[in-house]
Amino acid sequence: VIIIDEADNTTHDVQLLLRANIESFYKNCRFIFTCNFKNRIIEPLQSRCAVIDFSLKGKDKKEISEQFFNRLNQILETEKVIADKRVLAELIMKHLPDWRRVLNECQRHSVGGKIDSSILATFSPVNVEDLIKNLKSKKFSEVRKWCVNNLDNDPSDLLRRVYDSLFENLEGASIAAAVLIIAKYQYQIAFVADQEINLLACMTEIMVECEFK
Template identity: 30%
Template sequence: MEEIWVEKYRPIELSEIEGQDNITERLETFVEKKSLPHLLFAGPPGNGKTTAALCIARELFGENWQRNFLELNASDERGIDTIRTRVKDYARTRPIGDFPYKIIYLDESDALTSQAQHALRRTMEMYAETCRFILACNYSSKIIEPIQSRCAVFRFKRLADEDIEKVLETIAKSEDIKLTKGGIKAIIYVSRGDMRRAINVLQAASALGEKISKKVVYDVSAEASPDEVKDMVELALDGKFEDARDKLLDLLIDRGLAGDDILQQMHREAFNLDIPEPVKIKLVDRIGEFEFRLVQGANERIQLEAALAHVALIGNRLKS
């Protein structure tokens, strides 16, 4: 029984990270040679950056990898004092055991202030003999050039739908979860390439103790199905503004969805409408304008109804 448990929940290896084969192959080469440069992981959330850093630490240091691995979330501790004290103090001490260096992993490092990044640059330079840094960020452009030039940069790509589907099916089989094809497609739709979110949605849906269908996924993820949003936009384009508004109020008030989320889904579904391309351009342009208004603090209900009104006007011009 113990062997089964260990195999089922064992830590994954670099080669098992889905959707990043080119990156993991290069990282495995560094690990095999035990010659690790400073690393910069950049890319959207939920695609394996933190997992890759943990895999490197485990494969380099073995079972007691935590003794030579420090993980900090730079969005919580992003000031210059953190770099000058905690990071510097850890970097200057020698590693525990027969290892050439320790690893400091700075997650969300693009949240570091400019002063903190300049202090970090000097720390990386001075203590490279005893410590290696792995920086993870969503936007590498927010990392100052001197730090980028000191790192080997790895750009993690957005996960493909088939990669997410493969992981979901593996988890469902392992945990004996009934997951339908419609449920898989719905999870892929709401996760938008984020594996972390896909797994969280799967877990939330499985807690209901039912077969995980498309409806269950949209209920637990607090998102409208693409069909509902598409129908709402098509009703407005057909001149049925009142019907489109009723669907909007159902999503916004009765089901409590956020106005910004509805607009983002309208943007996604605009490209799937059976309308000429110039009309799609106008539609996307108007959706972008209303999204900006919401960001500036405008009333959700009024702006979304106004967005539907503009969609209806575009539909009237399309007919004439």
């Protein structure tokens, strides 16, 4: 059994090679591919696999979040760390379902033996309205500043928020162009060397190519 972890971070060419290997060794070998975004796995590779979706939905999300909240409290009590439960709940909701990041943030902020609202201050709120205003005014320096200030957020989430704001801020034909631009840069998130440059390049292309209302 060969396990390819985070296969969605591999390039198109690598996935084509993996497909060829499956064809060559399927009689005596099994392949398991794990990924966060199955849409980044090419269709020929998906068609050779049984796709199992582990994403959390509705009631399951609430139940598992509660279980993790209880487990996190147990860990902190064992380590004799005093924690504000409301802050922990907010932290979990912000990073759901990235439990590893929640644990890492708690570990980083518990050095003094206490976790309070200061842990939330390290995550800047995403203000898309300011971004749209600066894109419309073509203020590149302000757009760059927005990208830098929001790097502590997930890049895919940032692009999704921008996508959600398109329909009320762009002229008709520009909406389609912006969707294609966002799709291109969202795909590149998986393998770019510098997320800031990738995000800024996306915003710059939208600023130059799209017409705002």
